[in-house]
Amino acid sequence: MNDGDRIERHREPIAGLLLVLGVPQGLLGLWAFFAPHSFYKNFGIGSGSWVAALGAYDEHLVRDVGSLFVGLGVLMTIAAVRGQRSLSYTAIAVWLTFALPHMVWHMFNLGPYSTGNAIANVITLGWTVAGALIVLVLLRDDAKARVPG
Numbered sequence: 083m084n085d086g087d088r089i090e091r092h093r094e095p096i097a098g099l100l101l102v103l104g105v106p107q108g109l110l111g112l113w114a115f116f117a118p119h120s121f122y123k124n125f126g127i128g129s130g131s132w133v134a135a136l137g138a139y140d141e142h143l144v145r146d147v148g149s150l151f152v153g154l155g156v157l158m159t160i161a162a163v164r165g166q167r168s169l170s171y172t173a174i175a176v177w178l179t180f181a182l183p184h185m186v187w188h189m190f191n192l193g194p195y196s197t198g199n200a201i202a203n204v205i206t207l208g209w210t211v212a213g214a215l216i217v218l219v220l221l222r223d224d225a226k227a228r229v230p231g
Contacts, residue, residue, distance in 0.1 A: 089221070
């Protein structure tokens with residue numbers, strides 16, 4: 083690894099946030115891929131499924147989304163372990179490419195959920211974007227700390 087690409091400042095918080103975002107995503111993906119009907123019927127917090135509330139079951143779609151979630155989880159985990167600034171920026175860019183539109187869509191489609199599930203949905207999806215933005219701030223601070231002068 084090019085030492086100039088190594089994260090020096092905020093290394094542990096950045097790695098921790100990448101893992102806190104990526105590991106659950108990967109685990110959810112494994113659940114969706116290997117037990118798609120269970121994921122469809124049971125995913126969510128509290129009563130009711132966040133997925134089943136939004137439409138008919140489609141095994142192919144649930145497995146595909148599961149695979150994508152696993153891929154995102156793997157990318158975030160590798161970025162956390164490697165500690166490279168360029169890889170971490172790439173991982174966060176890919177993450178936000180998914181998480182931001184996902185969050186926005188759900189913010190405008192909370193109708194099928196109970197109040198508690200709607201609030202939990204907003205909090206969890208908001209966290210996926212906020213956590214990534216925190217990583218970007220920390221990465222930027224790391225890069226600024228390297229500039230001489």
